[in-house]
Amino acid sequence: MSGHPHNSAFYRFKIGRFDCLSVSDGSYDYDPMHLLTDMPGERVEQILRDHNLRTDKLISPYTFLFVDTGDHKILVDMGAGKLGPNTGKLVSSLKAAGIRPEDIDTIFITHAHPDHIGGTLDDEGNPNYSNARYFMWKNEWDFWFSDEASGKITEHLSQLLPTEVFMKIARGQLGPVKDRIELITEESEILQGIHVHFTPGHTPGHMVVSFSSEGEELFNVGDAILFPFLIERPDLRPIVDIVPDMADVSKRRLCDLLAEKKTWVLAQHFHPFPSLGHIVKKGKAWQWQPVQL
Ligand SMILES: [Zn+2]
Structure with missing residues (x-):
């Protein structure tokens, strides 16, 4: 892998020929x-002080992955749209990179939280990515369009945003592109060299893409791994994981796999941008090693 000097909108690197x-x-x-x-x-x-983090706020980059394989141009998740005052820049960042x-x-959809699918549609309600087909785990789609969703969201996430906001964004953004979404039910190689991995817990149908x-x-x-301090303290269970026991198993399995295989990792909320690096085993926990720019 080789990297290039970066700006704040995008960072170029290679994985083999990709x-x-x-x-x-x-x-x-x-x-x-x-x-x-x-x-x-x-x-x-x-805990935050122990990890050299500020205690008043967790500043999260919203970083997403684009891959050009030569045969396919692929995006994983579509960003947050107008969720916050400093979100919704994905389309302009992509354009800045040509x-x-x-x-x-x-487009692969890891899960249907607003920060990952809020940018599906533009202001007029048309798909931002007009020629894309989408892949999403079937359990994820079924959850968000089920009757149990709003109760679970209220239980786990209503301290962040009102439940209706979560529901409205998931159904309002994904509903209109329903016909273009392929629902996945098993781990497989979707395109050459590109695999989907079932990692439920953060949401019922969360998936990781390699x-x-x-x-x-x-x-x-x-969001199978949310923030670096949560792999250094894997015993901590963030309330925002909708199925906490499953999230715990998925996180530990995934961290072990990533550390063992020494793969590159792109984690949506890992500081600093470009949110790229390695996860290494440290005692019974793990540690984040950001790429040296
Ligand atoms: Zn997220």
Whole structure:
């Protein structure tokens, strides 16, 4: 793999023969107290201080992956759209890198949280990526269009945004492109060198996508791994994981796999941009090693 000097909108690198870009959709500030609600505030603050993080907010880049395999132009997730004051930049960042949204033919949807699918449609309600077909895990689609979804969202995520916002974005953004979405039910090689991995827990049908070419491999982990301090402290269970036991199993399995295979990792919310690096085993936990720019 080789990298090039970067700006704040995109970062170019290669995985084997695949031309890859880390692309910025912007960033978002989370209140760390909204993540770990099952412990007193002072303990959360102490954990953050232990990891050299600020205690008033978790600053999350919103970083997404574009891959040109030569045969296909692929995007994983579509960014947050107008979710926050500093989000919704994915299309302009892609254009800055010389990618035309209409040239993207394949989009993988890791899960249907607003920060990952809020940018499906433009302001007029038309698909931002007008010629793409989409892949999404069937359980994920079924969950968001089920009657149980809003209760689960209220239980796990309503401290972040009102439940109706989650529901409206998932159904409102994905509903109109329903006919272009292929629902996946098993782990498989979707395109040459490109595999989908079932990693449920953060949401019921969360998936991870891997890209391999000429002996190099990159995993786009979505929110199966949310923030670096949560792999250093894998015992912590963020309330935002809808099925916490499954999220715990998925996270540990995935971290072990990534560390063992020494693959490149692109994690949507890992600081700093381009959110690219390696995960290494450290004792019974893991550690994030960002790429040296
Ligand atoms: Zn996310």
